[in-house]
Amino acid sequence: xxxxxxxxxxxxxxxxxxxxxxxxxxxxxxxxxxxxxxxxxxxxxxxxxxxxxxxxxxxxxxxxxxxxxxxxxxxxxxxxxxxxxxxxxxxxxxxxxxxxxxxxxxxxxxxxxxxxxxxxxxxxxxxxxxxxxxxxxxxxxxxxxxxxxxxxxxxxxxxxxxxxxxxxxxxxxxxxxxxxxxxxxxxxxxxxxxxxxxxxxxxxxxxxxxxxxxxxxxxxxxxxxxxxxxxxxxxxxxxxxxxxxxxxxxxxxxxxxxxxxxxxxxxxxxxxxxxxxxxxxxxxxxxxxxxxxxxxxxxxxxxxxxxxxxxxxxxxxxxxxxxxxxxxxxxxxxxxxxxxxxxxxxxxxxx
Ligand code: MRU
Numbered sequence: 305x306x307x308x309x310x311x312x313x314x315x316x317x318x319x320x321x322x323x324x325x326x327x328x329x330x331x332x333x334x335x336x337x338x339x340x341x342x343x344x345x346x347x348x349x350x351x352x353x354x355x356x357x358x359x360x361x362x363x364x365x366x367x368x369x370x371x372x373x374x375x376x377x378x379x380x381x382x383x384x385x386x387x388x389x390x391x392x393x394x395x396x397x398x399x400x401x402x403x404x405x406x407x408x409x410x411x412x413x414x415x416x417x418x419x420x421x422x423x424x425x426x427x428x429x430x431x432x433x434x435x436x437x438x439x440x441x442x443x444x445x446x447x448x449x450x451x452x453x454x455x456x457x458x459x460x461x462x463x464x465x466x467x468x469x470x471x472x473x474x475x476x477x478x479x480x481x482x483x484x485x486x487x488x489x490x491x492x493x494x495x496x497x498x499x500x501x502x503x504x505x506x507x508x509x510x511x512x513x514x515x516x517x518x519x520x521x522x523x524x525x526x527x528x529x530x531x532x533x534x535x536x537x538x539x540x541x542x543x544x545x546x547x548x549x550x551x552x553x554x555x556x557x558x559x560x561x562x563x564x565x566x567x568x569x570x571x572x573x574x575x576x577x578x579x580x581x582x583x584x585x586x587x588x589x590x591x592x593x594x595x596x597x598x599x600x601x602x603x604x605x606x607x608x609x610x611x612x613x614x615x616x617x618x619x620x621x622x623x624x625x626x627x628x629x630x631x632x633x634x635x636x637x638x639x640x641x642x643x644x645x646x647x648x649x650x651x652x653x654x655x
Contacts (some may be wrong), residue, residue: 309340315440315473318363319370321429322375330357331469335510346375346388353395353402356501360470361544361580362439365401368392372409376425385413397592398553398621400545400582405435406468413535440637443479449538450480450488450633458484458537458563459492460566463532464555465507466542466575477540477575478511480633485517490617494530498555500600500618524557527549532566539565540637541624543576543632550626550643551588552576556619562628571630578634588623596620 310320310327319328319628327341332355333339341357343349352358358367375388389406396402412431416424454460460481464470467478475482484490493512498504505521512519522530530536539561545553552558552574565572585591598616603609610616632639636650 309338312436312473313440315409316468317436317473318358318360318469318471319367320372321373321432326367326374328358328367330606331359331507331611332357334469335506344374344558345378346371346391349374350391350395350654353392359401359503360465361401362471362476362577363469363540364396365397365405365579366432366436366439366472368395368402369405369435370408372413373425373428373432376413376421376428380419380421382413385410395560396594398544398594399580401579402583404579422457424482427483431566436472439577439579440474442472443476444483445635446476446577446633447479447483448473449635449638450573451483451489452519453538453571453573453631453633454480454484454489455537456489457491458489458500459494459535459551460484460490460559461494461496461527461536461539462508463496463504463524463541463558463561464498465511466540467508467511469507470542471522475511476542476577476633477573478508480540480573480575481512482515483518484516491518493517494536495519495521496524496527496557496561497521498557499524500604502605503555524560527561527639528564531570533563534568537568539570539572540575543574543580544621545585545591546574546576546581546632546647547585547587547591547626548581548583548647549587550629550632550639550641550642550647551591551592552624552626552629552632553588553593553621554624556622559622559624562624566628572624572628573631573633574624574629575633578636581634581647581651583648583652588625591623593622593633
């Protein structure tokens, strides 16, 4: 363990590359303890991603990029680097940012093949840092676009953690919250606790407290009552993968919020960088959904709550159909339907 809290360009970040390791906040310990792990190998990074010590789609993309730098410290042999990339890619299946970042790192590796190991390592570290810096810059832009959408004096509903901890820094949906708060447009955040692992109650609440932004945590099943009482003017959610037609995979329970928002005519916005768009996925049907272990559902905070022998279904994500999404707030602006046209126009790689 190390002690200094990771930051990047003076922004709180869940991770940072140090001389020979990645310093990474262990998000499973928050909010009780702020522990910074020392990750020195690819296999340690794979485990950190799998057990959600680092989580959130953009953050795990950045973690994977730094994981490739760690791999290159051991050897720059092409087979070794390919194996490292495959191990990282398989760590979690839904967030497309993981594969997106690895493809960028592999592109740089191939472009520098034949160079000395130290030149290769330097090029990989530079690319990983670029991915990290671009994410923070993009999030700040997203924050500005998103805040413009919100009416003065509004309250918003969120799910999961989409803040600094889930990204390179600043946050996506929580970045919009930060920007709206700075512009004095925001009255309160309602944060769904986000069972089973409570990223909303533990991590969103931790970030909001530090920012001094007023918030209330609610159990996920209170969202319907909240919307029915007209307490929020927008729902802001992140994304793990956005298909070409706008269908969006995000934390389990997001789809429920979208249906409720439609019922109560409250705009439902997906807030995510272009790195979360998968142009190869034609629709939500092509998005792989991670299923996690039953113990996350059958126990709460380490204590068994269901009787021994109970079984569980534990999808980590669900898919919200594009027709329920009022807009996708990206660093390229607010994308609107028809998404099959606006998403490729904004997010296709430029030649
Ligand atoms: O399982 P997690 O905690 O990695 O899930 C995270 C989410 O679903 C987030 O909403 C998403 O990754 C966007 S984070 C900016």
